[in-house]
Amino acid sequence: MNRTNATPLVGKLDLISVGLVVFLVVFGWLNILATVTPVGDEFQWSWDHEAGKQLRFIGLASFLILIVLLADARLFEFLAWAVYGFSLILLVAVLFFGVERGGNKSWLNLGSFGLQPSEFAKLGTALMVARILERGGSPMETWRGRLLPMIVVAVPMILILLQPDAGSALVFSSFLLVFYFAGMPSYYLFGSIGIGVVSLLALAxxxxxxxxxxxxxxxxxxxxxxxxxxxxxxxxxxxxxxxxxxxxxxxxxxxxxxxxxVLQPHQQIRIKLLLGQVDDPSAAGYQTAQSLIAIGSGGLFGKGYMQGTQTRLRFVPEQTTDYIFCTVGEEWGFIGSFLVLLAFAGLIIRLTLLAQRQKHSFGLYFGLAIASILLVHFAVNVGMTLGLMPVIGIPLPFFSYGGSSLWAFSLMVFVFLRWDAYRWESL
Incomplete structure (x- = not known):
């Protein structure tokens, strides 16, 4: 018997990545719990507040992870077209049957909870891009080789912009990093960065x-x-x-x-805030101003768990979702914030290293796609909390409140980890 194949699946999984994900999910839930516990009130557990709902979301995410780990790894490559196609169907459906929240028609009501198709479109697009690049044919150095992968990324981006949800659409720019690693000329990547820089300068x-x-x-x-x-x-x-x-x-x-x-008024104001052209903490800049107060008041070690006044008095809007990181800064201080940043950096670097050791190019490109998506989410969310990026409303992976984000990122990471475990089975 092949001893490698006889090794239990748990022994084949990358436990460093699993440990980092578990840390982020648990620590994120503790911070969500802190935000829903009012000052001066006796704590009463409820499955109906954000912490209770998030615990249910974590339970369902664990079930999805179990299904992924029990499945044949090759199934994900085979189903790439189907998953991508289904995600596009959901994106079209939300334009007609979606529910508007925060100015965006991005949600589908499914009984007692809402589903955000744009989160799952990232998984479908990552699988599809990896499948196309894995099949080879025309290399990314040629127009023919670049055309189909770019179309695969552009279609969900356009559908998401129609919602309109510019923040979620921005995340798909992370696939430029995958294309660059696949051999696309560097001027595409740096040209895209240049367009962004010129745009900001032209507005400033x-x-x-x-x-x-x-x-x-x-x-x-x-x-x-x-x-x-x-x-x-x-x-x-x-x-x-x-x-x-x-x-x-x-x-x-x-x-x-x-x-x-093209941009909506609230999006224009957010960019003007970033450029310093608007200074009104009582209006458009209120969220960022309160977030910076919360983070700054935490000092080196923080005020202590469930002791944050900005957190528990709900001064920061959307504190369980987009601005969850400021809770860490206030209650856990610089040390806690640094640990969270270190965990995210460690997970992104680890996934990149795992991708580079894959024997099959599908695993290489899929792993790079997941690491790139995580990088953009992490950088934009934390930058937004610190006032370094416009407020575009994307969650902190594994950390923010929300079922769609947690389920989608759990599927993305553990589908890749299951594929990485398949590397041992194919030896």
Missing amino acids: FSPETMRLLIGSISLLSLIVSRARKRMPLIRLLKHPAIWLGIAALAWASTVNQVFEN
Whole structure:
């Protein structure tokens, strides 16, 4: 008998990843419990408040994980098309039958709870992208090779933007990292970053300043290139700096039109807050202002569990979901916040390392997709809590209150861990 195949499944799972997920789920639940316990009131347990509901969500997530671990790992690769297609059906259904919450029509009512299809679309898209890249054919270096994976990512993004939920749609930009690792030219990745930077600069400065800034950078690039390579003047006309400068100027001139005519008013205000163009803590910036007060008041060791005044007096809106991290800062201080950041960083790095050791390219690309999605969620949510990012309303994985997010991330991570365990079975 092959001793590797005889090893129990638990022995094949990456226990470091499992331990980090369990830590985040348990610690997240403790912080949710702290936010629903009012000051001065005797604690009374209820299955109807957020902590009680989250415990039920954790129970269902555990059941889903058990099903995943008992399944044949190859089934997930085989069902990639079906899972992706079903997630698109849910995204279309929510446009017609969805319930509006917070200005977004992103939820389907299923009896006593709501389901957010955009969370599960991340799983379907990750499986589908991994399946396409695994099949090979045209490499990502060619247009033909890049076209289908980009379409697979673009379709759910567009459907989510129609809800409209810009925050969830932004998460799909994480697949650029997967495409980059798969061989896509680096200028796609850095070009996307450049578009974001130019957009923010165009909103922050006047058109005249932008023309001067872009023109100066382009001119400096030409001077450096001519000095280093001694290019003739005629060849400088073909230099990328000229065409990139023209493209940047063209995009910068249209950013304000897009900003005013495409984004909703509350989204415009959030971006203006980030740029310092609006300063009104009693209105649009209230959430971030109260979040920073909570985090700053925690000091090094925090005020103590269930001792946070900002937390228990409910000064911070959406504190169990989008702003759960400020509860950690207030009650557990810098030390507790650092441990949470360390756990997320450890999980993302660990999943990336597991992906790189896969013998099958499906596992490689699926693992990289999950790590990239986690990275974007983590960076945007924590950055939003600290006032470094616009308020776009995406949860902190495994930590925030909510069934859809917890179930989707549990499925994503444990489907990958089940596939990683299959690596041992195929030896």
